[in-house]
Amino acid sequence: MSRDGTSRPADRLAAVLRPVRAGNGFEEALEQILQVVRLGLVPGGERLPAERELAERLGVSRVTLREVLKVLQEQGLVEARRGRYGGTFVLRRADGGGQDELRRRIASVDIEDVLRFREVLEVGAAGLCASHGLDEGQASRLRAALDRTRDAPLGEYRRLDTLLHLTLAELCGSPSLTARYAAVRATVNDLLDCIPLLVRNLEHSQRQHAALVEAVLDGDADGARETMREHCAGTAALLRGFLA
Template structure:
């Protein structure tokens, strides 16, 4: 699978893709790959992992996986390409159709519920990472995720911001929390896609990211929780202002 220069496939997809439970293989696999697409972990124009790799990660047969991919194709989210460089590629959202779909999702979303749940998960994950500590490899992963948000072009900022937050959620050591966060973050991203990118806000957000990572690496759970709480509050204020 071709990957962008800022991240390996494992870094990008590990927080979301996991073996599904018996009995709901099709539904849970569809949910996870939809999260991959909605979170931008594989951006428009890039290829999903090969079928064999995806099936192994999800713990399903390739027949079931193909049924999942067929649904995604029918929804206009991916396309299948043949040939040496073929595979299943994520399609970029059409602007008008995408905005209409986003408006429908926002109208059906309890924004306050989403924002509060997100805060609980994120503040908890930050505190756990700082309290229990990280291995050297995990510390390096967190630093790399932060560095990628600093270097991100404006058009790719939200995707890399998502990757930083997903990395922190994964490193807290609770797969259940990580799964719940990936789901709520997909909804948060839908909401964020309905409001403009504000350079001043992004600069403030980056200062908070740096302070957050520093608190986690310093083993300061109270500081990490407080920075994350403030960070979530800033995003919530913007979303309420534009969408409530």
């Protein structure tokens, strides 16, 4: 935690990066780093943690990790840079919306299943945070995540929105819920990338975010759950309208 109460990158990555199982080390490591990229936990143009740190956090060898990073490079998601300030950098993603890209992304996605599972996890996390209560440090993290979404540049809004929701999932106290939320949110982000950013919708979402955080900090579990349910329903309506 930094002095201003915001999460450092390492804190955010903890929601996704965890030791993999021995039998599927390569596949699970690839899945987790893909989630880091798709969730925007490391923004485009910034560097992933050093290979040594990533390998330790994932519990894989550096040989395995390099194979994973090679796949990400081949997919155009990261690039390796040499030199004193080198490393593996996340490439900036082009805007979604093209018809070919849209069809590719949603071809195998059951949109209704994704949206329902997301709602269950988000509503549950909001209720748990409110009913169990947050300590001073946790409350500060949540407020800081909300503050970063205010007046965010349009191109950064979805990434910062993701971090707010992921922070809430982390604070609910269930690592299993957090891991599953990170996975489903990555899929939701792929879907969101296929539809336009609507300023009116973002303004509405921001009001819901503020009400949600207020309910959580006030210990109003029913209010937090209902606000989150409405928030998820708004996103679902947009996705169904554009993609269903």
